Amino acid sequence: MSFPIDETGEGTVVLTVGKALDFRNAAAFKQACQEKIADDVRHFILDFSDTGILDSTGLGAIFSVYRQVNPSGGKVVFASVSRPVQVVVQLTRTYKVFNQYGTVDEARQALGV
Amino acid sequence: MSPQTQAFDDLILLPDALRVWLDHLANSGRLDPEASMMLGVALHEWVANLAQHAQWASSPRIVVSVGARDGRLHCAVEDTSVGFDLAAVLLNRREGFEALPERGMGLLMLDAHADGLRYEAVGPHRHRLSFGLRASADESGLDLTQAFAPL
Numbered sequence: 001m002s003f004p005i006d007e008t009g010e011g012t013v014v015l016t017v018g019k020a021l022d023f024r025n026a027a028a029f030k031q032a033c034q035e036k037i038a039d040d041v042r043h044f045i046l047d048f049s050d051t052g053i054l055d056s057t058g059l060g061a062i063f064s065v066y067r068q069v070n071p072s073g074g075k076v077v078f079a080s081v082s083r084p085v086q087v088v089v090q091l092t093r094t095y096k097v098f099n100q101y102g103t104v105d106e107a108r109q110a111l112g113v
Numbered sequence: 114m115s116p117q118t119q120a121f122d123d124l125i126l127l128p129d130a131l132r133v134w135l136d137h138l139a140n141s142g143r144l145d146p147e148a149s150m151m152l153g154v155a156l157h158e159w160v161a162n163l164a165q166h167a168q169w170a171s172s173p174r175i176v177v178s179v180g181a182r183d184g185r186l187h188c189a190v191e192d193t194s195v196g197f198d199l200a201a202v203l204l205n206r207r208e209g210f211e212a213l214p215e216r217g218m219g220l221l222m223l224d225a226h227a228d229g230l231r232y233e234a235v236g237p238h239r240h241r242l243s244f245g246l247r248a249s250a251d252e253s254g255l256d257l258t259q260a261f262a263p264l
Contacts, residue, residue, distance in 0.1 A: 056158055057219070
């Protein structure tokens with residue numbers, strides 16, 4: 001399962017999460033992000049507009065990406081968060097770590113790209 | 114709400130099939146849409162745990178039942194696995210907790226959604242998870258960021 005990635009420049013990409021990020025595709029998500037990190041990408045905008053499922057394994061994969069980019073000032077932000085994703089974010093309090101934006105464009109503006 | 118029951122046999126397709134079933138219950142008016150979504154989040158963590166870690170005595174089969182009792186939604190999931198000590202695993206997870214964990218959060222997330230979570234044998238190679246659903250995720254307290262400081 002692939003994740004469409006849009007390079008916006010300035011070391012930033014928009015990754016479309018799609019219908020689900022869970023135990024079935026979390027490894028593929030990490031791999032896709034790590035390939036971008038190897039290409040000097042530091043900021044990830046995760047587009048959750050069509051996402052019906054985000055489970056603990058998917059969230060753990062996002063944590064993994066964050067741990068890799070944060071030491072060098074990188075950011076991971078959420079855009080267009082669907083209601084199921086919001087439930088998970090609220091439950092785990094991860095809104096404290098990952099800023100959320102209503103749209104991908106708002107996230108881009110916030111990151112200055 | 115009268116009890117609703119559905120059986121599932123394919124562990125890989127199970128998360129999607131479960132969501133379709135819950136959406137159907139919501140769309141047909143038998144289940145509140147918000148409750149359907151929250152139940153889906155909780156149940157997904159359980160079925161994901163079964164799909165990844167359960168040992169099966171026979172062909173995997175899961176039967177999910179949803180009903181209302183005392184004004185609260187209740188859920189039961191019967192499986193044909195050999196079972197495990199859920200209470201011990203939850204205790205271990207809580208004691209080994211660290212901020213922003215990559216693994217091991219699923220059962221804690223389920224526990225945060227649930228009242229009266231129990232997993233017990235109900236027959237030879239049959240186990241049942243049962244719980245009441247909390248009214249909202251905000252009622253629960255699972256902070257994966259506690260004691261977290263940006264690296």
